[in-house]
Amino acid sequence: MKKVTLRFRFIFASAIGALGIGCCDGAITLTIDTIHQTFTWTGSATSDTLELTTESYSPFRLGATDRVGGYGVGGGDSISVVEEVGDRFSSQSPGAVVMVPADGTIHTDLGWIRSPRIGQQVRLAITGNGIAYSYASEVPWIGSPAPLDGVQLYFQYQAGADIINLGSAAGQVVVIPEPSSGMLLLGAGAGLALRRRRR
Helix, strand or coil: CCCCCCCEEECCHHHHHHHCCCCCEEEEEEEEECCCCEEEEEEEEECCCEEECCCCCCEEEEECCCCCCCEECCCCCCEEEEEEECCCEEECCCCCCEEEHHHCEEEEEEEEECCCCCCCEEEEEEEECCCCEECCCCCCCCCCCHHHCCCEEEEEEEECCEEEECCCCCEEEEEECCHHHHHHHHHHHHHHHHHHHHC
16 A cells, blocks of 8 residues: 555644643653663653644654664554544554664554544544563664663654654653663673772
8 A cells, every 4th residue: 555645734733832832741651671671661642633634644653763664673562542533543563662773763653544534633642551571682772772761752653755743752762771870880890800800
């Protein structure tokens, strides 16, 4: 099925922008535990109400950059998606993580609108299930997840080749241990090794 452009307009977008009000309620967090090699979605977030202006198809996702693709690490259906406004949303293994940590790229596909109609309104509410999912030790980014720590996540949609943020941040990525803590642990380990050699 060919993906064609799907455009939205925010209801009261100009008023929201002028007031500096964020588009999303709540916050969702992706925690990457590099000690136990797991990732977990927790919390929840709700998008603003969107109104479709074309009858074209395009997917929704939760992401940090406009990059498409990356390394998939599983965890599908670890986010529940409820269409609070509208009745044509189909989920697509939401919560499955795709990332390229070196440049802070990370996203999860949420799904798409079936048979979209002009004027149709859509509002999505997402919730993490709080379950820790393991990732394989051979995943190439395991040694350098630090660039993802603190990265903000946005409701996004893909319009043709473009990934467009839908308002302000809906959540963030947290890496355990934090980069500074990891350096302290590394330094402590090196110190112990040197001390043993001197003995």
